[in-house]
Amino acid sequence: MTSTLDPATGCESATAAPCGALRRPAELARNIDVSGLVDSEGGLLDRAIFTDHQLYKQELRRVFAPSWLFLAHTDQFQKPGDFFTTYMGEDPVIVTMDKNRRIRAYLNSCRHRGARVCRADFGATRNFTCTYHGWAYDLDGKLVSIPNQDGYPQSFDTGDWGLVEVPHVESYHGLIFGTWNPQPVSLREYLGDMAWYMDAMLDHDDAGTTVVGGVHKWVLEGNWKLAAEQFATDWYHVNMSHASALMVLSPDKKPKTEIVHRTGRQYVGPNGHGAGFPVHARNRFNAQQVHDWTDYDALRERLGDARVEGPLTDGHATVFPNFSYLPVIGTIRVWHPKGPDRMEVWAWTVVDKSMPPEVREAQRLYNLRTFGPSGIFEQDDGENWSEVQAISNGFITNRVPLNYQMGMGSEQEDGRYPGKTSELYSDAAGRAFYGHWRDLMNTPAWHEMEKR
Structure with missing residues (x-):
């Protein structure tokens, strides 16, 4: 799910791509100017950055969401279906190897009522199934099974309701990182x-x-x-x-x-x-x-x-x-x-x-x-x-x-x-x-x- 600011209304919209849009009040996205809290040139720091709840919420939006975040080690994935659950900020994610042996990551939240679709720390599976109502997703994040699907309107398309995927996942010497930013610099450029x-730690031999x-x-x-x-x-x-x-x-x-x-x-x-x-x-x-x-x-x-x-x-x-x-x-x-x-x-x-x-x-x-x-x-x-x-x-x-x-x-x-x-x-x-x-x-x- 991505959030966008509508300049016409001043409200934030949460778009469950690719279908539909919701609008949020602008006050949910208030941001604080922290210039006066960190004087890195003078070497002074306001300790409110460790305690303020509103600053913390802003961190999740502006520090964690755009940054490259460590997810797992490549050694944790040996075959398709191997998975490891972790967090990006406070967002739960599943890291897994798909059928083409590509490492991918998904938001660990069912698109139906929001429960986690994987509650194990690690393991191997063919599908991720929500234990709340039974919606199931394959290793590509696609919604592949819905109990009582006949009860949904004809406009309902399972292709619109797959797991939200972390758009960019890259690795460096076995360390896997991901970012929610749809257009980030490469991981290598980010590391500089x-x-x-x-x-010195990761490249001792081939x-x-x-x-x-x-x-x-x-x-x-x-x-x-x-x-x-x-x-x-x-x-x-x-x-x-x-x-x-x-x-x-x-x-x-x-x-x-x-x-x-x-x-x-x-x-x-x-x-x-x-x-x-x-x-x-x-x-x-x-x-x-x-x-x-x-x-x-x-x-x-x-x-x-x-x-x-x-x-x-x-x-x-x-x-x-x-x-x-x-x-x-x-x-x-x-x-x-x-x-x-x-x-x-x-x-x-x-x-x-x-x-x-x-x-x-x-x-x-x-x-x-x-x-x-x-x-x-x-x-x-x-x-x-x-x-x-x-x-x-x-x-x-x-x-x-x-x-x-x-x-x-x-x-x-x-x-x-x-x-x-x-x-x-x-x-x-x-x-x-x-x-x-x-x-x-x-x-x-x-x-x-x-x-x-």
Whole structure:
């Protein structure tokens, strides 16, 4: 379903393509100018962007609907009929492989009364059937079965009532993204220089990557941007928030100061993407078995010294708006928004297909122990985000701006790393993240620009 603004009436129309149109009152689509809430140039942020319900609804319209959003990994689809259900913003979607082995995605909502047509998390099927009234759809999204169809008027055409399809689905090195935007830039163009940093995790050899251990899901009290921002920009919290975890990992039970006090770079993407990484790191946050198995000479030949000595080490990254990953840990995750003050985290462990079973298992277990739902690092992060959110609704608290000024003016192109980079300890990628968020929030999306 797409929404268009009728310039003649000032009302929004919801068009269930290809049949019919409905009109919505204009007040359902009110938009707020957020220019005064994000001063990315001055490094100040109004925390109302984490608490305001109207801003959250605007995010769904103007940030999530037009953006490329992570859906799944190609390894989750081996044969026609394999499916995985997920979300794009708060819209439920089904990702599936059709009979021609093409990956497609549909809004997981029956066109009759709106219930989900697939309630399983994943599996294999020939049809998606709504358990409410029995409308059934095939792998092409076509409506193929209706109980009591004779009761409908002659004008009723099943071809008009198929599942609403996500118009564009593309993949990059096994990662599947989709967008509701009918005329987007390509996924590769959207990623820009960020693709170079992603390759440090995804392009180790021609075999590609695979998923091990399924999908882990948990709920946190906190705005989704708090998590996405941290993975884009924040190495600064490591020495304080993760001190106890570093001691656990240290053989002598002392904090790993050589990990905390490092130099590095932080990629600052113009589309809100961000990545930080130490350089020339001697210690890596991965299972020893994985480290011993890795052929670093082969990686240098394939990826180059800059990537092997940088983002391949202990990096962190976010693809705007809500997909994040840690290259060495092997975790990829989505921060699904569930209101302004809650998020649902979905996390996968991704490894090289060329890894033998025992090395894959070592990486999976190390991932769970560090960044799984009860991981020693993950618990620290979740507690911080929930703490920030818990007090942000106070009247005075909500009026006090937040400081994002670390590393201001340090962004530069150094010729070694693509795009602009800042110091490792910097808020530069965070400023860019919120600057892009602000620009999208203030820009009418395609559904507001279309002519009826």
